[in-house]
Amino acid sequence: MCLLSKHNEENERVVTDKEILHNITLVMIAGHDTSSRLITFVLRLLYKNPAVYKAVLQDSKKQDFKRTLTWEDLARMKYTWRVAMETPRMVPPVFGGFRLALRDIDYAANMTHVDESIFLEPSKFDPARFEDQKSVPPYSFIPFGGGSRLCPGNEFVRIETLVAIHYLVIQYSWELCSYDHYIRDPLPIPT
Template structure:
C-alpha cells in the first residue's frame, strides 16, 4: 500500500518541485494572452500598417527589454538590445537553437537546412556570369522602351503560388479556409507538385548539387524530400531578400540625388574599364564599395526580415529571467537598427555610417542575423544586388511617380508597387 501511495504521489511531487524551481527563477513579465492566438493578431496588424517597431517599443516601455507573450501558436519571450542579440546569435548553442515557426516549417517542409556551414565564397564566383545574364534579360524585357516601370508581383500562376506561400509564413497555424496559413499550405502543396513533376525547376544547379552528395559507399546522403524542401527554402529566401533590398535602394536613390550620383560615378568608372558587352567579374564587385554601403544603409532602414525566432532547448537563464524549455525566443532587427542611442538620426539615409565597420557597434546591425549564425544567403544577395544596380544606374535615370508608404506582410512592400518614371541614358 505504501508503495502504491508513493507511486501516486510522484507526479504531484514532481509538479511541486518543478513549480518551486520555476518560482525561484522567475518568468519574464507580460501576458501570454488567449491560447494559441495570444498577441499574434496585434503584431501582424501593426506590421501591415508599418508600425511593428512601435508595437514592440510599447512592450518595452510597459514591461522592459524582456517580456513574455504568445506568437504564432507558441509561448514566446521577446528580448531587445545589443546584449539580447548577442545572446541569440552567439550564445550557447546547447541552450538556444535556430528554429522557425510551425507555420514556416509546414509551408516550406521540415527537412530544409535553415543554416549552412563551411561554405566558401569561391562557390558563388561561378554564378556571377549566370546572374548577370538574367539581369540583362530582365532589363531588356521590363525596362527597355518603357517610360514607366512598376516593380510589382507577377501574377503568373506559378509565381502567384509562390506569393501566397510567403504571405502565410508568419501566421497563426490554424487550418481554416479564410486564414492566410491555410491558403499558404495549399499554395505550398501546388508548388511542391510542380517541382516534383519537374514542370518548374528554376534551381536545377541546386538539385544537381544535392543529388551528387554521396557517402564513402557511393550512396546518396540527401533524400528526395530533403532536396524538394531545400529548393523551396532557397526560392523563398533568395527571392525576398534581394527583391526587397533592390526595391528600396531604387526608392532611396531617387530621394537622395547626391548619393545617387556617387553610386553612378563608382559604377561608371567600372563600366569604362570594360570592353563593350564584357561581363562583370568577382573583382568588379569587390570595387563597388560605396554602392554596398548604400545597400547596407537600405538594409538598416528597411530590413527584409523584421525579426526571427529561436527555441529554448533547455531552460536558458538571461537577464534575470527563466526561458522555459520549448518556448520561442523572438528578436527584432528594427529595434537596434533604428535606435537613436546607437545610430544618430536613425531616420536619415546616410551610407557613411558604414565607411568604417568598427564604428558600427557589435550586434546592432543584424539584417542577416549575426555571427556565427549569419544567414548563408547574404553573399548571394550582395552579388545579385550589385549586378542589378550596376546596369540600372549606368543605363537609366529614374524618379518616383508616387512616394508611397509600405506595409509588411511579412516582407516590406510598397502598397501600390514602386512606380518609377524611367529615362534611357544616351550611351557614349
C-alpha cells in the first residue's frame, strides 16, 4: 500500500513509505513532547527565579484573564516569550538533528547555546538576552531548527506556550516536589 506519492520530473518515486512513516512519527513526537517539556522546564525555571516569575506574572496581568486570549494579547506577552526562548537555551529539547550533511562540517547544535562568545554567562537564566533576536548570530540558537529546516510548528509552540504559561501563572502556584535534576530519555525529563 502506498501512503503518499512524491515523484520527480522523470516520474520516479523519491520518497519511500518508510521515510514518510518516519516523518509522520517525528512530527507527532515533536509536536507533543517538545511543547510539554518546554512548558515543564519554564515552570521549573520560573520557580527557581522569583524575579523572572514576577515579571511573567505582570506580563500576564496585562491581559484580561476573564476572557479568552486574543492574538493581540499574545503579541503583548513579549517578556513571557523571552522566558520561553531562554528555557530551551538552558535545557535544549533535542540533542541533535536527524539530517544528512552533504559534506563534512564541524557543528554541535546545543554547544552553541552554552558558548560564552555567543551568550555571556551561559549558565545564568537571563531572558533579557532575547530582547533583540538579531543580536544572536545565525544558527547559534536553533531549538526550533533554522533556515529551510525551521520547525513548521514553531508558531504553534509559541501560541501553545504563551497560553499555557499565562493561565498557569494567573491561576496557580507551584513548588518543586522532587530533586531538581533531569535526564535525557532522549528528550529532557525531570528525574
